[in-house]
Amino acid sequence: MHYKSTRGQVAGIGFIDAILMGLADDGGLLVPEYIPQVSAETLKSWQSLSYVELATEIFSLFVNDEIPRSDLEKLVQDSYGTFRHPEVTPVRKLRDNRYVMELFHGPTFAFKDVALQFLGNLYAYVSRKTGSVIHILGATSGDTGASAIEGVRGKEGIRICILHPHQKVSKVQELQMTTVDDANVLNLAVEGTFDDCQRIIKELFADVDFKHRYHLRAINSINIARILAQTVYYFYAYLQLAKQGLADKLNFSVPTGNFGDIFAGYLAQRMGLPIHKLILATNENNILERFVNEGVYQPGEFRGTYSPSMDIQVASNFERYLFYLYGENTEDAAALMSLVKTEGKLVIPDDKKATVAADFAAHAVENDECLAVISQYYDDYSYLLDPHTACGVAAADQLTGTDEVTVTLSTAHPAKFNEAIALCEIKQSYPEQIEALFSKPQHLKIVKGTNEAVQDELVRFF
Numbered sequence: 368m369h370y371k372s373t374r375g376q377v378a379g380i381g382f383i384d385a386i387l388m389g390l391a392d393d394g395g396l397l398v399p400e401y402i403p404q405v406s407a408e409t410l411k412s413w414q415s416l417s418y419v420e421l422a423t424e425i426f427s428l429f430v431n432d433e434i435p436r437s438d439l440e441k442l443v444q445d446s447y448g449t450f451r452h453p454e455v456t457p458v459r460k461l462r463d464n465r466y467v468m469e470l471f472h473g474p475t476f477a478f479k480d481v482a483l484q485f486l487g488n489l490y491a492y493v494s495r496k497t498g499s500v501i502h503i504l505g506a507t508s509g510d511t512g513a514s515a516i517e518g519v520r521g522k523e524g525i526r527i528c529i530l531h532p533h534q535k536v537s538k539v540q541e542l543q544m545t546t547v548d549d550a551n552v553l554n555l556a557v558e559g560t561f562d563d564c565q566r567i568i569k570e571l572f573a574d575v576d577f578k579h580r581y582h583l584r585a586i587n588s589i590n591i592a593r594i595l596a597q598t599v600y601y602f603y604a605y606l607q608l609a610k611q612g613l614a615d616k617l618n619f620s621v622p623t624g625n626f627g628d629i630f631a632g633y634l635a636q637r638m639g640l641p642i643h644k645l646i647l648a649t650n651e652n653n654i655l656e657r658f659v660n661e662g663v664y665q666p667g668e669f670r671g672t673y674s675p676s677m678d679i680q681v682a683s684n685f686e687r688y689l690f691y692l693y694g695e696n697t698e699d700a701a702a703l704m705s706l707v708k709t710e711g712k713l714v715i716p717d718d719k720k721a722t723v724a725a726d727f728a729a730h731a732v733e734n735d736e737c738l739a740v741i742s743q744y745y746d747d748y749s750y751l752l753d754p755h756t757a758c759g760v761a762a763a764d765q766l767t768g769t770d771e772v773t774v775t776l777s778t779a780h781p782a783k784f785n786e787a788i789a790l791c792e793i794k795q796s797y798p799e800q801i802e803a804l805f806s807k808p809q810h811l812k813i814v815k816g817t818n819e820a821v822q823d824e825l826v827r828f829f
């Protein structure tokens with residue numbers, strides 16, 4: 368399998384080079400050269416596979432022989448052996464026709480572990496195989512940083528530096544990042560906002576000389592490996608429910624921010640997975656809901672919500688969907704994306720609106736509704752939803768019929784977001800792994816929000 372860019376100037380890239388490239392060199396996003404097809408018979412034959420076996424089958428469709436099968440098996444085993452649940456991403460029944468798939472049993476209690484455990488091992492593998500040095504530089508508003516650090520801590524050939532806005536991430540998120548004491552991890556707490564962190568990273572990556580001299584690699588959600596890893600659990604949930612005869616009209620409801628997780632679902636569907644409806648759930652930062660329901664993609668004003676990992680106005684993976692919406696036409700996708708820059712928005716014609724409506728249903732969840740759903744499911748079904756998952760469940764409740772079965776992706780453990788849970792007057796107990804963080808020493812360096820300040824630290828560290 369080779370990879371190509373949505374903007375047409377990069378093509379014929381192998382899997383490993385696609386991982387290392389991150390963002391395509393022409394500014395677009397990498398996608399597979401073609402979408403591999405999974406037949407109904409193959410799907411049926413996968414019903415008895417464990418999560419690890421299934422993941423190996425699906426990855427091998429995208430890797431071909433660039434990584435030998437036995438190496439791939441080991442990579443997958445190592446990545447999901449760290450999960451606390453034997454099924455990795457178990458599917459649980461909430462009530463009639465409503466299920467959640469718990470994606471939070473990895474080291475940092477958020478779904479990003481599913482992709483970043485794999486990407487971390489993949490980077491280590493590439494470093495070993497090629498003898499190359501890998502220096503990861505990233506910015507986080509919370510979950511990605513913790514997950515990425517867990518993915519590579521202590522691994523030979525890799526160093527990681529993560530920028531987070533000083534005292535602007537949740538306490539648990541801060542502790543998850545800063546209590547790691549491996550020498551290959553550097554936490555920079557930037558005096559400023561998440562936007563400042565992201566701007567600094569972007570400018571440092573744009574300095575090609577600096578980027579090459581220090582072997583900088585990215586871990587943000589546009590990396591194609593993250594999408595592929597997330598495709599696996601859509602298949603897994605489908606197969607679990609199909610075994611019980613519950614997959615005839617199977618929907619997935621996905622709490623969405625950067626469009627990465629739901630794009631993985633779209634890809635699974637294009638590969639042949641019979642998904643009835645893909646439901647896109649947003650919070651009050653509803654740019655994607657407006658796109659699905661009105662055909663206009665226009666970044667609006669930032670709103671702080673109870674589901675901060677979805678507080679996003681520009682969805683970094685959106686361009687991948689546009690590319691497929693326009694029949695893989697690179698010129699159309701690039702022209703539309705440039706409209707967002709020049710005009711501040713893009714508008715699609717009615718025929719495309721109809722295609723979008725066939726691909727997705729969407730609902731934007733207001734802050735009060737989010738809390739009400741957490742309380743309702745806790746009181747009526749004894750299940751504690753985190754605020755992100757609650758947005759997904761709220762959307763499922765709005766948009767599904769009685770003859771449909773819906774799986775909401777549960778993207779985080781409620782302990783990570785106790786601020787919202789406390790507002791519902793629910794007292795939760797923390798898992799022991801999170802409780803233990805509060806007594807560990809922290810390792811971080813506070814820096815000014817300037818390129819020079821961050822660059823100085825990097826030069827010393829890398």
Ligand SMILES: *Cc1c(COP(=O)(O)O)cnc(C)c1O
Nearest residue numbers: 510624625626627628676778779
């Ligand atoms: C990152 C994140 C999301 C959003 O996922 P995208 O792939 O960016 O759409 C939702 N919930 C939680 C808890 C997250 O950490």
